[in-house]
Amino acid sequence: MSVLPRRILKETQRLLQEPVPGISAEPDEGNARYFHVKVTGPEDSPFEGGLFKLELFLPEDYPMSAPKVRFITKIYHPNIDRLGRICLDILKDKWSPALQIRTVLLSIQALLSAPNPDDPLANDVAELWKVNEFEAIRNAKEWTRMYASEN
């Protein structure tokens, strides 16, 4: 276990002291690079009322490499696949070391508000979202109720 860089310490500190509304991120007890994240479904989205669990891992060369983020809670979303992997440009080629855990999680929250079926990861979901948006949204609400209910 190597020494934790100051940047990670500072980011963690700030995430705990000034949390982003609707987002909580806590480092794992045994591994300061592993975060347990909870994101509430944004208002006026099919995910409203849900509480989504994610895991976030900071690789050794963070911040030069993007954090690895995955949804643990099942979610019906065209840009998130069944394994919870997220299709988001800033987590891949658009990553910049000036971005932070906080900004990444905000982007994920925004992705829930604005699904983008034209850049899909879950093909079947994206297809339905394009062909029959009404039904897709109904499914998303159903999944939210089933898997992401706070109770």
Place this chain on the structure above:
Amino acid sequence: MPFAIHETVEVGKIDFMAEVATNDKFSGLYISTYGAEQQQQLQQEHQKRDGELLLRIQGSRGAGYDNLDAYIEYADSLAKCGRVCESLDLYAQCFRAGPLPSNFLWHVTSAFLELIRLQVADDNPVIRPEQQHHQRHGHLQSSSPLGCGVCDLVFRDPVTLLCGHTFCQGCVTKPTVVCTECGERTPYQPHVNVLIKSFVEKLWPSQWRASELLAEGKALYRQDKFHSALLKLNQAYYTGGENYALLNIRSRVLLKLGLNINAQSDADRVVQMKPKWSKGHFTRGMTLLSLGKYHEALLEFSLSAVLGENLQKLKSQINEALQRLLIVYSKDTEVLDLDNWNPIAHDYLQSCLNTIINGTYAFENTTDTLLNESNVVLHESTFFKKSLCEINTITELIRHILVEIMHVKHYTPSVQNNTAVAAAVLKVDKLLLEESDFNCVLCCGIFRNPVTTLCGHTYCMDCLEHNFDYSFHCPLCLTSLPPCLALSKKHTVKFVDELLLSMYGSAQNCSLSPSLNWSPEMEYDSSYLPVFVCTNAFPSVSCPLHVFEPQYRLMIRRCIESGTRKFAMISQQRFPMRFAEYGTVLEIKDRILMGNGCSLLSTVGTQRFRVLVRKEHDGYDMAKVQYIRDQHFSADKLPDLNKLHNEVLQRGMTWFNGFRPEIKSEILRTVGFPPAAEENWEQLDDGPAWTWWLLSLLPLGQTAHTDLLANTSILVRLKVINKILSRIEQSSLSRRITSWSP
């Protein structure tokens, strides 16, 4: 006695103007453009013609000023020979017939400027371009390190050059920026340094606001909106206090509004604050001209010329000043007695000047007395005390001007002890800043060696270099930065360094703060070696490498920068660990850095080791290792060992020598020549070098190679080689790659 210009004279004038136009290449600059020999020739020609002209003038004497054109031609001819004073004297005569248009004085103006130029050149022969630049802007050494080095004021839209110096955007040259501090070139127009801009806004809000108002005022002045410009400038004055740049523009605005006296008082203050600033003298000249103080105006324009103002811009102003002066003098002077006219005035002037140049003691004495006198603004010399209007000949006036030029040239701001004149030093109020202002966005620590990209964003040098291992984009704005610049040596931003110093005292204190993403202690903990997971390397055998992965680029850079130039080379392993347990230390012999940030390494193997502890660091592996060496054999076993050694060596070399030439040369290029057997090979830590050389060629798997690295018995190694060689000899493989057939 009144004179009337005859019509014939008018015609003569027109002819003459045509001649001036055709001869314009002479206009005063011939002295510099022609060689000394040609110059002499020209002067002789002129003297010959002058003689004829003088005769013509004398011959027609008594005919009043009918032959004005001849006078003018003679005066111009004198001007072309550099005899400025005589030329002017003669013109003063011509002006008795009524003022001539100022364009008639074009030649004498050129000659006057040339005279000044020569005067300065004699006095100050070597002016390097960067110094010239300093002088152009009246650069003072004593300027505040936190202000712009060119204008001495708070930064307005600061840009940081590659060399780490910062200037206002409006103060740098275009399109290639040459630093006025160090002369280094920045081949791009850098963007505003957002960090420095925010510091300026925080630390000196009133000056910063004033600089904004001043810029707005300047823009209005350029659009000829003088009333609004004046309002803006006054607002700037009350916001940020007086500064020379503001007063200079205000003076010009006031002049345009006809408030000449106010304009002059502003201009006076500008010259007082910045005695070596050409633009200030120019403005003062304009105000003096408007007030009818032609003598002083001519002096100011001359000073402005000396200090580097654009000569073309000055020429028309000097021309006008000369014309006005000639009108003044033509009224007072007597009719020139051409019979007794002493045309040595020029020589007289020269001798006066020589006294000044050679015997500067006289000059220094005046300066000394000036220094001792209280309430005397240093810039003023004896010249100012004597009313210029008391000077009754134009020759004397010019002499005084030349003396004054020398005075200003020799004036050094170091003797500046007048507090009113000294530029306000920018102070840092620590309370206005907090630690987070100095945080690097990449490591979240206080800047360590801050560097600014061309897009204007600041990072620690290490952080930015590390970023360049991954991408050539600016982390904050994603601008693509040219790889050549990204990879070149970077310089810290002096301004931020200076602020850090005033915030935290010394540089040591800064680095004490635990702000580093990677600390040197952690990095160069000698018990840990950085690990390159790639292949097996062997002692004494060279190993060329192409390094392109971001994490290894960083690793190699640190190896080289720290001076250790060593890393561990270990082969990959899938299970149970990422890399094998045994490896070899490689020493970097040479490194070629390529344009894309990758590098080519020439390395050679040194010690073998066993991995004890593994860890990861900034994306690459580190290992704590234990070095291993061969066991020594007892003396009684040596003869047998020696026999085997010689046998295997011979066998190996036969195998190698049997290779086809192209394969052989390929091998030699990659791993080098086979090392000769050492005399004391049995005592070496790694045994004879040739065994490793041969092992690197033998068709063995990675695991077998690792096992051999781990083995500490030379006997075993020799036996393995022997066994493989004999197997090769029997196999088809040898037939494929060697030329002999069994």
